[in-house]
Amino acid sequence: MRKLSGILFIIGFAFSVFAQGPSPIAEESLKVIIRGTIVEGQSNLPVEYATVAVLSADTKDLIAGTTTDVDGRFEVSALNDNVIIEASFIGFETKTITEINFNKGIADLGLITISPSSQMMDEVIVRAEKSQTEFKLDKRVFNVGQDLSSTGASALEVLNNVPSVTVGIEGDIKLRGSGGVQMLINGKPSVIADESGNALGTITADMIEKVEVITNPGAKYDAEGTAGIINIILKKDEKKGLNGSITLNTGIPANHSIGVSVNRRTDKFNLFSQFGVGTRTYPGTFETISRNLSTGESIISEGTSEKNEIYYNFILGTDYHFDDYTVVTLSGSYAFEDESENSTSLFSLTDQNNQALSSWRRDELTTAGNPKWQYELQFKKDFKEHKDRSLLFSAIGRAFSKDQMSNFANAYSLGSVDNNFNQNTGTDFGDVNYTFKLDYTHPVSERVNVEAGAQYLLSNVGNDYSVENFIDGNWELQSDLTNVFNYNQGVAAAYATSSYEGDKWGVKGGLRLEHTNLNTVLENTNENNEQIYTNLFPSIHTSYKVTPAISLQAGYSKRIFRPRMWDLNPFFNIRNNFSVRTGNPDLLPEFSDSYEVNAIFIADKGSLNAGVYHRYTTNVVERITTLDGNVSTSIPLNIGTQNTTGLEVNAKYIVNKKITLNGDANYNYFSRAGVYEANNFDFNADQWSARATAKFKLPASIDFEVTGNYRSRVQTLQTLISDYTYLDLGVRKKFMKGKTVVSLSVRDLFASSFRESETNFGDLYQYNFYQRGRFVTLGVSYGFGKGEAMEFSGSRRRH
Template sequence: MPSSHVRPTILALLLLLGTCVRAQEIELTGRVVESGGEMPVEFATVKAVDPATADMVTGTTTDPAGRFTLSVPRAGLTLEVTFLGFAPTRILDVTTAEVGTIVLRPDGETLAEVTVTGERSTTEFRLDKRVFNVGKDLSSSGASALEVLNNVPSVTVSIEGRINLRGSGGVQILIDGKPSVLTSDNGNALGTITADMIESVEVITNPSAKYQAEGTAGIINIVLKKEEQRGLNGSVTVNTGLPNNHSVGLSVNRRTEKFNLFGQAGVGYRTFPEISRAVNRDLATGTEVRSEGESDKNEQFYNLILGTDYHINDRNVLSLTGHFAYELETENAVTDFRVSDPDGMLTDAWRRTEATEAVNPKWQYELNYKREFDAEDKDHLLIASALGNSFTKDQSSDFTTNTIEGQALFGDQRTATDFGETEYTFKLDYTRPVSETVTLETGMQYEFNDVGNDFSVSNRVDDDYLLVPELTNRFEYKQGVLGAYATSAYEGERWGVKAGLRVEKTDLSTLLVTTGTDTEQRYHNLFPTLHTSYKLSEIASVQAGYSRRIFRPRLWDLNPFFNIRDNFNVRAGNPYLQPEFTDSYELTAILVAGELSLNAGVYHRYTTDVVERVSFVEENVNIIRPVNLGSSRTNGAELNAKFRPVDWMTLSGDLNYNHFDRTAALEGVSYDFSTDQLNGRAVTKIQLPLDVEIEVAGNLRSGYRTVQGQVSGYGFVDAGLRKKAAKGRLVLNVSVRDAFATRIDEQEARQPDFYLYNYRRQGRFVIVGLSYGFGKGEAMEFAGQKQF
């Protein structure tokens, strides 16, 4: 034990040592401003770096006035100041406490690169997918996600919102890599995501085992923007258009050192007019029913998105996002019906008027956790997410019949729909690079859907409406899919390969409550995948891939009941429908030489138990029902090209051709046939003086045979103009879609005992929008339309 006079001596020495250590610390103060106007830069990163090791010693961020205070352990360190969009500034060998004013200058090279990427949509090729980076294509200004998809190579969208990839349906649509109620079958909800919200579209024609096996034609993943510039940023947008397309939107983002807070709000009103014609002809009796009508669907919507990313530290991020939308829908339609006898003489005629009202509240919420295990290797990741969706619809329709000639076959009716869907997805993905060239992936996912649909029909009898029991029902649908996967990838300087295997277990049950009829399906499936690529030279490479896919029937494929909006053309489901499976092969060559880029490929798909919608006609009533109908083989080729002959012009286009062979029989009738299909798109973009740009896009869809008839081809033109002002903060957009109103959905079905014809056209849409951006960067051009 030390003596009593030694203890004070030791204590004094410790206090002296502590004082010496504190004396070496330096408290640095200073201010960060922009060049030119010397505006303060809030949330600029200020780091003290050891010049010998280049490691960060400590750091901080600036306050709203651009000021900072930073305690460093010693003199002689390097001070590094950075902020998005500005060139880094370094001060070497800092020895004084007062650093003074630090001026950040715009990073010319970085800004130029952002401008090129942001203004033009571009396509880049990965080992197992193509990424379409959505620029500010003028014809898409104020457009929906469906119209953006229509600009993506190999993707086509029909007037009804049906999405095809290389001419085939059964596409799995994801939002940020996850299923969403926005992509479900209850309507064109996907059309309510605006182009200005989309960062990129990933087209995965041969998905690896990492992705769900759903979608026989492949996967389309829509990646939404998430603005993360530090400070307060945002934009206000006002849109107006013909027919009615009026909206006001606000997008706000605030980024701090730990949090990224973002929100979007919008309110608007839109109208979708449509004209339609139909012919139902009974070839056995010679009678015919013709209908011709006009309708307009009006949507009033309010939406809100709130979310935050919490950066726990440099390697862990927790994200929480919530969406809410409230829609009020009205639809008015007038349809004239005419019935003719075998001699073509009019026997009956009436006018049917529809008035529909609906209220649609929608929710979506997501919790996501991301962990990076290695600060130097950002690809060593663990991502866990939980996603919930809810969509409900309370709809009522009144149908009034006015007899013009003879007798109306249908009187006044009233329908009511009470629809509800919830969907939950839980996902865990782990990525582990074991070397510079080898990467392993594994994970699992569980998705559960619970849907109920109440539908009732009442006929007017005298002054009362009486329920029609045989047309009133409740249908319940539940499906759970549990999947697990593992992949291994090697990617060297010239050659790469990726192999994987996924297993999925499906539990599906349906119940028609009215009759007590139920069905159950349980099955397990293996889905192997293989992808490879080889770099021939600095400008050329080839890719090849194989995957096995599945299409599982959804609610509207299975529900045996139908809506009676048009009593002569009705859609019904088939509760005994089985899934279809596809084996997909492809080979692609890529050439990038200067201002020219080419992508040429061939592909083959073999599908079994094809789900096909078939018309069954009785007494001139066309009931369209899905059935499993044989197998199909598709062979195709596609070409995508982009060329910039001069600085002020860009030319791009894509062409897709496929030959389709079907082998099928139903109830002793052969449905074998072959057909060819061609889709193309050509775009010209021109940069004019005074920061004005124009763009014209021409689209071609050829006709093709179907299992019972023919779909007609069509062409249409989109155009746009943009004018920028105030250094990009103010943007004026004018866009015209389907400029000549030639985008028409026309179908015929010819069979020995009946003939069917259907025609639909929506017409021209013109949108004018003005967007102003505040904070850092240009106007974000959020269109303010409803989210989902």
């Protein structure tokens, strides 16, 4: 709109000059220069593409003109100083300046404030630009209205207004109470949307057209399951100048970081970047008991650990708009983590009478360097004849590597001193992934739409693992615990969907074909395992609008879970020699049929979403623990089938302008049927979880939120996992009209969150406990350009 007003002015000025004949300006040298900056009266923010007209003070004829740049600045020349200035912009009152003082032929008018037109504001209100949610076949669409886009808030605050979506003080995003959400920008992955980088803060609310929420992805998306998809659609015509923030964080345990985010938008370019550096400490306490019920002997250990990290994050990218319909995006990110971990464990071996047979101390020192990078190249072509017709090609590369060394020192306090020994382990790990994707969308008519596309995903992983023992003053390689494992997987996919959408009812169906070629090699023993399989993944979704406030949605999709490298690699982890986790190269993928029925009720003050779901899964992957002497070994196996039926409820209620309540609850019941090596693994169990958040807007621009979390105990095939409850607090204070934000967050206020489990199967009893404790973080963020301060959470980029 701003650009349009400038163009219209220039066209009008050209006609004016043409109608008047040759201008004296063209015949004589220019004598004076007029400069200034136009800003909005309320926010004091620059107005770009505002019109500046130079009129004759005597005749009021137009004699010169220009438009402001992205920073609101202008400079215009005139023949003489007997002029007046008019500054205008669509939706604002025209500002006339009659007193202009020149100094050596230059007049600097400084800041010129313009205010919204009352008539135009009335027109905006009539159009009811209020944010609202609607069903669109396989997704819910949250349209961002004037109530949010005019606030200068960041994308994170927009997401916090979307039903079923919650955003914590630190920027963590959950969908229906679950993490692991895939974030997209304009339908594609982006380093901006990477949750570990928190660059979403560089997008302001008035850049966003709508937010799409997908809880049961269809054939267009990867068949690999996620907690859901959130797709942020940006406005095509928004050129928002400079946005950015600088953030400092400190906390207990040691948590110190600085982050800088910048986004610069012009006519052709959008440049975004982020840099972060910090250090963080993760303390922990643990206890394990492993008991052989046939002999009564137990291995008991307890201890503490402290993991320290220094990390660096860097993001840089740009969008280039060839025209209004064609854009190319190139972006990349790099991160490096320098890790060190110290742990001390006290072990004891006891007999059936709980008498100590031996005891010793095991100290660990681990160091690692973890470089990571990601790049993205994307070409998107829209078509003039229809706003929804588009062609999108993207190429994404990701890499993660780890160079890790661990030293273990054992010192016996009871038992033979000859058993004192040291061990070293080394890990050289690399993981590289490439994704190439082509999507085409073609509207056949206003109600019928078709989509088609293809994708190729290539994964190459290598892990070189070695163990050395210090014997007779020398380090000797332990060949039976040393291996090189290579994992190569290619997935080729193609899909097609077709949809019909009427005023109240719509349906969308699709089919996805995926061909998987997996090869693993254990080089030391030359063991090869190849899996080649082709699968069809159908999906169908439908929605019906009962009333403007009530909608129904139903969907079905087939999903797959492919075993990861760590599930397949038969490596031997000796961090605890008596509790071993290993992989299984013969592991097969899980397949699930996923059904879902949802209803949503949207009112002025809130929304209620309730859904019933059912999943039928085959080749269920379950870790089975076996005992050999005093050593327990856990290995993943495909065991039988599972039926899971659940109910999920999400509610958001705005009590008033100062209080907002959010709640999520999930209950599911599952039944397992399976036999492995003549053992019956049938069992039934249930679990439930709940999360409630209350947000308060206090006086003096203070926001306060409290979140309670509960997860019930759950029974797996062999193990009972305990329930736990924890409470999080957050406080945020805004200064300088939102330009500066000070936040304080407390995670796990009462240090009540922990992992505790008991395994009781055959001759094996095993108990595990681990706890990290309370985390307190204080952050200060300053935002420059347009919008509020934008948070950088100070968290490391996770692989």
